Amino acid sequence: MACTKTLVERLTLIGDFIRANFPSATTQKWYLPGDEENHMPTINTGISAIKSYADQTGYERGVTDGTATGYNQGHEAGFSDGMTAGVSAQKNQWWWNYQTNSDGSVRTNYAYAFAGKGWNNDTFTPTQNLTVVNATMMFYLSRISGSLQEILGDKTIDFSGCAGASSIFTTSQFTALPVLNFQKATTVEGIFRGCTSLVSVGLFTVNKNTVLTNAFVNCAALENITFGGTIAKSADIHWSTKLSSVSIKSLLSVLTETVTGVTITLPVTVNGQDTLTLLQTDTALAPLYTAAIENGYSIAFA
Structure with a gap:
C-alpha cells in the first residue's frame, strides 16, 4: 500500500521514535519544515544521538570482550609460565638429589652414572659441578653428543682425584672433551675405546703407573x-691416522721415564705421510723420538 503521509508527518514520526528510544536526544530542540526557524537540525541531531548510542554500546562491548580476551590470554600465559617454572624446579630438585649423597654430602662416585642410551643432550643437564673420584664407565654407551664442555656450560668436571677411570667414555658420541686430569688414576683402560666421533681432547694427564690398555681403540x-x-x-x-704433528710431539714429550718392555704403537701413516720418516726428519719431532728410544721405549707402527 502506498504511503499517504506527508513529509512533515513522516519526519514527526521519526522525531517521536528518536525521542522515545534515545533520551539524550530529548534535550535538543526539534524543528520541522515551515516553523518559525525555517530550518531542520532534527535529523542531524537524531543521527548524532544514534551514533553516540552506537559508539557507547560498541565501547562497552569492546571493554567487555577485551577484558575477557585479556583474561583468557593472561590465564593461558600464566599457566604456561607456571608449568615451565614448575618443571624447571622439579628438574633442578631431581639433579640436586642425583648429585648429592643421602647424608647431604656432594656425590663423588659417578661409576655408571651417565651410562646407557637414555642419556642424551636433553637428559644430561647437571646443575652442580662434578667432582669425580670413581668414574668407571661413567659415560659408557651414552648418546650425549658434541663438546662436553659446551654441554656443561659454566659447570666443570674434575677428575684430578679420580682413582678408578676405566672405560669412562667407551662408545660415547662426544666430539670434544675438556681437560682430563688423571694424575692419580691407576688405570684409564679403554677410556676412549669406540669413540669414533671424538676429534679433540684437552690436556690429558696421566702418571707413570697409569695403565693405557685399549685406550684409543x-x-x-x-x-x-x-x-x-x-x-x-x-x-x-695406531687407529688415529689423522693425528696432528703437534699431538704426536705432545705424546713423545711425555715418554721421559727409563723403561723396559714398553711399546708405543703409532699409525703407519698420519695425514698421508709416513710416520717413521716424519719422526726422523721433522726438526720438532726428531729429538723427542731419539730421546724416547734412548729411554728404552719401543716405537712401533701398525
Whole structure:
C-alpha cells in the first residue's frame, strides 16, 4: 500500500521514535519544515544521538570482550609460565638429589652414572659441578653428543682425584672433551675405546703407573690431543691416522721415564705421510723420538 503521509508527518514520526528510544536526544530542540526557524537540525541531531548510542554500546562491548580476551590470554600465559617454572624446579630438585649423597654430602662416585642410551643432550643437564673420584664407565654407551664442555656450560668436571677411570667414555658420541686430569688414576683402560666421533681432547694427564690398555681403540677421527704427566706403560694409538704433528710431539714429550718392555704403537701413516720418516726428519719431532728410544721405549707402527 502506498504511503499517504506527508513529509512533515513522516519526519514527526521519526522525531517521536528518536525521542522515545534515545533520551539524550530529548534535550535538543526539534524543528520541522515551515516553523518559525525555517530550518531542520532534527535529523542531524537524531543521527548524532544514534551514533553516540552506537559508539557507547560498541565501547562497552569492546571493554567487555577485551577484558575477557585479556583474561583468557593472561590465564593461558600464566599457566604456561607456571608449568615451565614448575618443571624447571622439579628438574633442578631431581639433579640436586642425583648429585648429592643421602647424608647431604656432594656425590663423588659417578661409576655408571651417565651410562646407557637414555642419556642424551636433553637428559644430561647437571646443575652442580662434578667432582669425580670413581668414574668407571661413567659415560659408557651414552648418546650425549658434541663438546662436553659446551654441554656443561659454566659447570666443570674434575677428575684430578679420580682413582678408578676405566672405560669412562667407551662408545660415547662426544666430539670434544675438556681437560682430563688423571694424575692419580691407576688405570684409564679403554677410556676412549669406540669413540669414533671424538676429534679433540684437552690436556690429558696421566702418571707413570697409569695403565693405557685399549685406550684409543677405533679413535679414527682423533686429530688433536695434548698429553701431560708421564707415560711409562704401553699404549696403542695406531687407529688415529689423522693425528696432528703437534699431538704426536705432545705424546713423545711425555715418554721421559727409563723403561723396559714398553711399546708405543703409532699409525703407519698420519695425514698421508709416513710416520717413521716424519719422526726422523721433522726438526720438532726428531729429538723427542731419539730421546724416547734412548729411554728404552719401543716405537712401533701398525
